[in-house]
Amino acid sequence: MRLRSLQIILWIAATAAVVAFSAMRWWPATDESAAAASAFSPAFALADSEGSIRTTAEFRGKFLLVFFGFTSCPDVCPTTLAEVAQVMDDLGSDAGSVQPIFISIDPERDMRLGLADYTKAFHPAILGLAGSEAETQSAAASFKIFYEREADTSSPDGYTMAHSPGLYLIGPDGAWLRQFTYGTPAADILSDLQARF
Amino acid sequence: MKHFLLAAALILSAPAVMACETVTIGDLTIEHAWSKATIGAGRPGVFYVEITNGGSVDDALIGIATPAAGMPMLHETVVQDGIASMPHAMSIPVPAGQNVQLSPGGYHGMLMGLTTALKEGDSFPVTLSFEKAGEVTVNVDVLSLRAEGPDCADAGQ
Numbered sequence: 001m002r003l004r005s006l007q008i009i010l011w012i013a014a015t016a017a018v019v020a021f022s023a024m025r026w027w028p029a030t031d032e033s034a035a036a037a038s039a040f041s042p043a044f045a046l047a048d049s050e051g052s053i054r055t056t057a058e059f060r061g062k063f064l065l066v067f068f069g070f071t072s073c074p075d076v077c078p079t080t081l082a083e084v085a086q087v088m089d090d091l092g093s094d095a096g097s098v099q100p101i102f103i104s105i106d107p108e109r110d111m112r113l114g115l116a117d118y119t120k121a122f123h124p125a126i127l128g129l130a131g132s133e134a135e136t137q138s139a140a141a142s143f144k145i146f147y148e149r150e151a152d153t154s155s156p157d158g159y160t161m162a163h164s165p166g167l168y169l170i171g172p173d174g175a176w177l178r179q180f181t182y183g184t185p186a187a188d189i190l191s192d193l194q195a196r197f
Numbered sequence: 198m199k200h201f202l203l204a205a206a207l208i209l210s211a212p213a214v215m216a217c218e219t220v221t222i223g224d225l226t227i228e229h230a231w232s233k234a235t236i237g238a239g240r241p242g243v244f245y246v247e248i249t250n251g252g253s254v255d256d257a258l259i260g261i262a263t264p265a266a267g268m269p270m271l272h273e274t275v276v277q278d279g280i281a282s283m284p285h286a287m288s289i290p291v292p293a294g295q296n297v298q299l300s301p302g303g304y305h306g307m308l309m310g311l312t313t314a315l316k317e318g319d320s321f322p323v324t325l326s327f328e329k330a331g332e333v334t335v336n337v338d339v340l341s342l343r344a345e346g347p348d349c350a351d352a353g354q
Contacts, residue, residue: 165280
């Protein structure tokens with residue numbers, strides 16, 4: 001009988017662990033209602049291309065559109081940044097309320113290649129940030145996103161980066177609002193933002 | 198000097214821009230070849246194209262070559278479990294009777310080792326190698342960094 005209770009307890013614990021793990025793994029990838037249920041405030045402290053440390057605190061009062069990527073990425077990253085650029089153009093006089101941020105997950109190489117040249121080519125409003133490995137990991141963890149370096153002889157310098165390709169919206173109070181999954185049209189992002197002003 | 202020769206070869210081999218030209222080889226029609234401007238030559242460029250197999254035999258795109266890049270390769274963007282990765286594609290199937298697109302978020306050519314930055318308005322040739330149909334060269338239009346698709350009246354996107 002005692003064994004049986006122990007078994008039940010263990011099963012409950014195992015189930016709870018699976019649920020907790022799934023929640024941690026899936027919350028950022030699911031829709032905004034799930035994310036809203038678990039309010040959290042992502043945070044970063046990363047250098048811009050001038051070397052100044054920029055933190056989430058200085059952007060209070062603005063919506064943040066945050067994308068993690070790397071500048072040697074030929075397909076996903078330019079597509080998303082082009083959409084962000086379109087959104088910024090279409091926001092018109094409201095553009096000042098939104099700060100788009102590109103966080104490099106390949107900081108060493110991106111700093112060498114030139115981060116500001118890259119982000120400005122899409123839109124001058126986009127702020128490129130690239131910290132140390134530890135600072136980048138800490139920022140990614142606070143957004144609950146994943147990235148990793150993958151060895152790949154068919155990529156520049158023999159490696160590429162796998163990463164969460166979503167675009168993340170943070171509110172003026174610093175709280176996570178939602179994710180726009182990869183491929184969300186600029187018009188949809190724009191109308192979502194406009195409904196929040 | 199080497200770079201100068203490569204650049205010269207690139208310019209000479211790229212005739213006047215032929216926007217959205219269509220080329221055929223056997224049963225294959227290749228059209229809407231486009232690329233995006235790059236910021237410098239240190240980052241890879243991209244190559245998109247549309248291939249239609251009007252025949253009854255399956256074929257496959259097995260490689261690309263271009264004087265514009267030292268190491269052009271086929272890749273596929275895969276988003277699985279919320280993570281985007283970009284595995285090397287050994288070959289891209291072009292099944293009989295079907296239309297295959299190399300387009301943003303899917304299959305694409307990654308042009309590594311660019312000989313020169315790709316500028317909007319330029320064009321450069323890419324030779325596609327098919328398993329059965331053989332090789333065919335198409336001119337690729339370089340569009341804006343923010344382009345979302347080929348700039349053709351008939352591109353339908």
